[in-house]
Amino acid sequence: MSDQYAPTPQDRYTFGLWTVGQQGRDPFGDPVRPAMDPVYAVHKLAELGAWGISLHDNDLVPFDATPAERDRLVQGLKSALDETGLTLGMATTNLFTNPVFRDGAFTSSDATVRAFALQKAMRSIDIGAELGTKIYDFWGGREGSETDVYRSPVEALRYMREAFNFLTRYVRDQGYDMRFVIEPKPNEPRGHIYLPTVGHALHFITTLDDADMVGVNPEFAHDTMAGLNFTHAVGQAIDAGKLFHIDLNDQVAGRYDQDFRFASENLKAAFYLVKLLEESGYDGPRHFDAHPYRTEDEDGVWAFARGCMRSYGILKDKAARFAADAEIQGVIAELRAGDTFDGPSAAGGYSAATADAVKSYRFDTAALATKGRRYEELDQLVNEIILGVR
Numbered sequence: 141m142s143d144q145y146a147p148t149p150q151d152r153y154t155f156g157l158w159t160v161g162q163q164g165r166d167p168f169g170d171p172v173r174p175a176m177d178p179v180y181a182v183h184k185l186a187e188l189g190a191w192g193i194s195l196h197d198n199d200l201v202p203f204d205a206t207p208a209e210r211d212r213l214v215q216g217l218k219s220a221l222d223e224t225g226l227t228l229g230m231a232t233t234n235l236f237t238n239p240v241f242r243d244g245a246f247t248s249s250d251a252t253v254r255a256f257a258l259q260k261a262m263r264s265i266d267i268g269a270e271l272g273t274k275i276y277d278f279w280g281g282r283e284g285s286e287t288d289v290y291r292s293p294v295e296a297l298r299y300m301r302e303a304f305n306f307l308t309r310y311v312r313d314q315g316y317d318m319r320f321v322i323e324p325k326p327n328e329p330r331g332h333i334y335l336p337t338v339g340h341a342l343h344f345i346t347t348l349d350d351a352d353m354v355g356v357n358p359e360f361a362h363d364t365m366a367g368l369n370f371t372h373a374v375g376q377a378i379d380a381g382k383l384f385h386i387d388l389n390d391q392v393a394g395r396y397d398q399d400f401r402f403a404s405e406n407l408k409a410a411f412y413l414v415k416l417l418e419e420s421g422y423d424g425p426r427h428f429d430a431h432p433y434r435t436e437d438e439d440g441v442w443a444f445a446r447g448c449m450r451s452y453g454i455l456k457d458k459a460a461r462f463a464a465d466a467e468i469q470g471v472i473a474e475l476r477a478g479d480t481f482d483g484p485s486a487a488g489g490y491s492a493a494t495a496d497a498v499k500s501y502r503f504d505t506a507a508l509a510t511k512g513r514r515y516e517e518l519d520q521l522v523n524e525i526i527l528g529v530r
Contacts, residue, residue, distance in 0.1 A: 145453035147189035153449045154192040154229040154425040157181055157199040159399075160441050164434040172434055173441070178213075179220040186224035188445055193221075194230040194277075194427060197264035203238055210267075218271055229275065229425035230321075230357075230385055231268030233261045236281035236329070246303035247283045247296040247334060254299060261303075262310055269316045275385050275424070276311075277357050278304075279323040284330030296334055301347060308350035321357035321384045326366040328397050337363070338373040342380050355384030359429060360413070361391035361399055364406065371412045378420050386417070388452065389430035399431040401444050403451035411526055414452060415459035426452055458525050465530060468521050471514055478511075 147153050157178050163171035178200050182193060200217055201210045221228065235245035235257055243249055245257035268276055283300065285291065304320070311318050322345065326336040335341050338358050345354045356377050363370040377383040390400040390410070403410035417426075432444035462468060484497030524530045 145450045145457070147446075147449040147453060149189065149191040149225065151189070151449070151453065152191045152229075152423075152425050153189070153452070154194055154227075154427045155185055155190060155445060155448075156427070156429055157193055157195045159428060159430055160185065160432075160445055161199065162431040164432070164436070166434060169434065173436070173438065176438075176441075178217055182217065182220040182224055182226055184442065185445065186226050188442065189449065190226065190445070192227035192229040192425065194228065194232070194273075194425075196232050196234040197260070197267055198234040198237070201267065203234075214267055214270055221271065228268065228271040228273040229427060230277050231264065231271070231273045231275075232277035232279065233264040235260065236279075241282045244280075244282045244284070244296075244330075246280070247291075247299045249291045254303070258303060258306060261307055265307070265311065265316070265318070266314075269314065269318060274318055275321060275357075276318050277321050277323055277385065279325065279357075280334060281325070281329055283335070284333040286331035293334065297344070300334065300344070304354065305349045308348070308353055311353070312350070318353075319384055320354045322354065323357040323359060323362075323387065325359070325362040325397075326368075336366075337368070338377055342376065342382060345382065355382035357385040357387060358383070359387035359389065360402070360410075361389045361397060361429075362387075364391040364393055364409070365395060365397060367393045370409065371416055374413060374416060378416070378422070383420075383422060383424070385424050385427060386422070387427050387429035388413075388448070389428065399429065401430055401432075401451070402428055402448040403455060404447070407526055408522070410451070411455050411458055411522070414455040415462065418456055418459055419463075461525050461530065462522065465521070465525065468518065468525075471518055471521075475514060 160181050161176040161178070163173045163175060165171045178195070185193060201213050205213070235241055240253060240256065241248070243253070246254060248254050248257070265276055280300075283296070285296075308320065322335060322341040324335050324337050324341045325333055327333060335344055338356055341356050345351050345356075348354055358370065358373050358377055360370050363373050374383060374386065388402045390402055390405040391398050392405055428445070428448040430444070430448060432441045436444065483501045484494055486494060486498060488494070521530065
């Protein structure tokens, strides 16, 4: 392989401990790989050129660990991060695996479960702060329902809001330099998930007491599995100033949550996503929340990790080629030149005079209706860049 796309820490690539440590278990099959020690994973990812890791609390500290065990495990990982120079790009709480969360965590109908979820989240936030993360993620895997016969969605959202307001105050009181992100997902594992899309999450954030410190963490597979355009969702987050983190992987639309290696299925969608991220100035982690195929042994796990980073680097180069391609930029320049309007425009904002002028202006709709856009031509040129013939 060429070294042109060899990752470096400056690329800000991160992996969840649950990604390289995924054992290949699925609903129909037992694990095919042994558990991976987090410290070992940190050293291996550093060798591959990653910038950092992410973790759930229980990726590192077992659910029933004693305080002494917790301290020993956290200190061990902290030492590994210090030794390798890797960072903790994001941390999160596992509020979905244990049976106590069968009906949700922050939105559980049981007030005792909701209080326990807050306790677990605060303790996990403490771990994240101790390890130096500035981003704390909330994926509501069990925050949903199969039936609305008992808990209404209005009640559930109130519970969710109370939890976020409580935890943002906790972070501020502790003096932690940390922001929250909400990770939307339209389906799985509940029958119906609360806050299923980026749009839902963005509106919910506006209702919080500390909305300034809460953003979103969109995931490629989550929008794709529902047939949505992920790049558009990311664009909405960028427009709102709320893209604090992003999860990269791949997915076949309409399937279960596959978490494939980044850019392994939807090359054009991945290209436009990388192009948007690089051109927008997004400076957060390029986080890979994906799983190696169940077919793989440990060597395959590291091939998977290299592939995620290499594909991003290749597509980043393709985006630069797009920007430098004289034919593509010439077509775009011609279109831009023709996309002007010499009459009264609302671009400068509303005024009574502008409104009257726009209402009375005579548009040549016959000419507008025959104006081609040259998108077929441009789309083919993008294909040729991706396919490597330009």
